[in-house]
Amino acid sequence: MTVTTSAEAPIPVGEVSRLIGGWIDRLGAVWVEGQITQLNRRPGSGVVFLTLRDPARDVSLRVTCYRAVFDQVADLVREGARVVVFGKPSWYAARGELSLRATEIRAVGMGELLVRLERLKRELAAEGLFAADRKRRLPFLPGCVGLVTGRASAAERDVLENARLRWPAVRFAVRNVAVQGVHAVSQVVAAVRELDEDPAVEVIVVARGGGSVEDLLPFSDEELVRAVAACVTPVVSAIGHEPDAPLLDLVADLRASTPTDAAKRVVPDVREELARVGQLRDRARRCVEARLDREERGLAGIRSRPALAEPYGLVEGRGAELADLVGRSRRALGHLLDRARADVEHTRARVVALSPAATLRRGYAVLQRQDGAAVRAPDEVAEGDELRARVAEGTFTVKVSGA
Incomplete structure (x- = not known):
């Protein structure tokens, strides 16, 4: 498309930029080879910016691509690496800048081998x-x-x-x-x-x-x-x-x-292992010695207790307590027996005093009929009955001569 201009009839800068953009838009996607001279991956940004340079002609071209496209070769591509980029030329009319929006990036030579690896x-x-x-x-x-x-x-x-x-x-x-x-x-x-x-x-x-x-x-x-x-x-x-x-x-x-x-x-290392064995042996010896010292102190503490330091003293003390208790029990039992003996004597004296034998010793006698029944009244016998008289020292027979 041809544009006619003159000094009297120029066209605005924006129109020129628009026309250039139209010409570039008609150019399809192309494969471009170059060397990465600048690489900018901003944290959090979804777009990666880089610059491709042709060292033979000293020409550079700005390239942009989505992060997902660059991440496929991110581990292998860095500044200075040669790459082949497939993308579509794009014209930014506001600043009049030409760039290439890449949809695929491939490493060249050894880079391609690294991609396969x-x-x-x-x-x-x-x-x-x-x-x-x-x-x-x-x-x-x-x-x-x-x-x-x-x-x-x-x-x-x-x-x-x-x-x-x-x-x-x-x-x-x-x-x-x-x-x-x-x-x-x-x-x-x-x-x-x-x-x-x-x-x-x-x-x-x-x-x-x-x-x-x-x-x-x-x-x-x-x-x-x-x-x-x-x-x-x-x-x-x-x-x-x-x-x-x-x-x-x-x-x-x-x-x-x-x-x-x-x-x-x-x-x-044999020297390190020997040193480690020596350290372990020393540690084991210290542990055993510390254990023995602790046990010895424990035994000394136990031996110092009264139960082991003076075992007979404890037994003797208990023996004295036992003897005292035995004495107390004997005295208590003696008191009980004496009291019981006195009670028995008192009761015996009362029994003796109240017994018929004591009465008989005072001169009294008990008359019994032949059937053994005691005679309590004169009318219980008749003249001529034989009775048995019981006195303190024995019995004898008597005959009733009159009423």
Whole structure:
């Protein structure tokens, strides 16, 4: 569309901006490649702002995208990274700025490889292979340590020397394999499985001295990750590469920062253990001595009590109390017996005084008929009856001569 203008008939700035926006709107979505020079992710904002630069032509283009679009590559893309962006050019008429609204972002070169590794990482994590509850504790003092590493490598030397310095009696079952290249995965997997099947091996160390991202790719291979996850024997990953940890670090039961660190984690230090044993022995001795001292003080306190310090004194005191009680009981019983005796004598005296025998002793006699009945009146007998007379000293027979 052609616009006719002149010095006498110019068009307003807003009209020019509107026309430019119309021309840009007719341009469809395009794929754009460039290097990220500025990256702005504002907290809480749903939009991410970045700037793409063409280093060859020194041209920059402002790019905006939704946070959900950027989050798909957020772990792999940072300032300085090369990316390919699919988006539609947009003209902001108020400020006269051209930008690109992106709907997809892809990493280029190594970034694309990292994206694939990130996707594999998420898949394996979703299966639970990296879960913390799957991690097994290492044995305190393994009898035999399996070591998978490169032949005559610095990693092998570091593990063997540092482990033997810490615990000279440690034994190793070393499997030398290729740690990079096309044969690395198959050889490492075979060595890990062989050591896992050996009942003498109690822990397996996979060691490499670090390297570039490309060199460490075998240790992020899915086959190796699944082989380590299936191991019964605890596995220690000692790749020695901090910035970009391979997937082996995530599935292993323990991740060591370097091969030297792996040697320190696998076997204890004999000097430290001897010192710890000495400390425990001293603590045990102090505990036993403190217990003995406490028990001795307790026994001394018990022995100082009167019941044990003077046991006969307590018995003698009780004996005196018992003797006093016996005396009191005897006196009480004597008093009771004397009183009872006096009562009996008094009663006996009364009985004697009131008895017929006493009356007879005063000269009286009792006359009884032949049937034993006492004669109380003269008319109870007749002349010529024989009666028995009872006196104090006996009886005799009398005959009635007259009434």
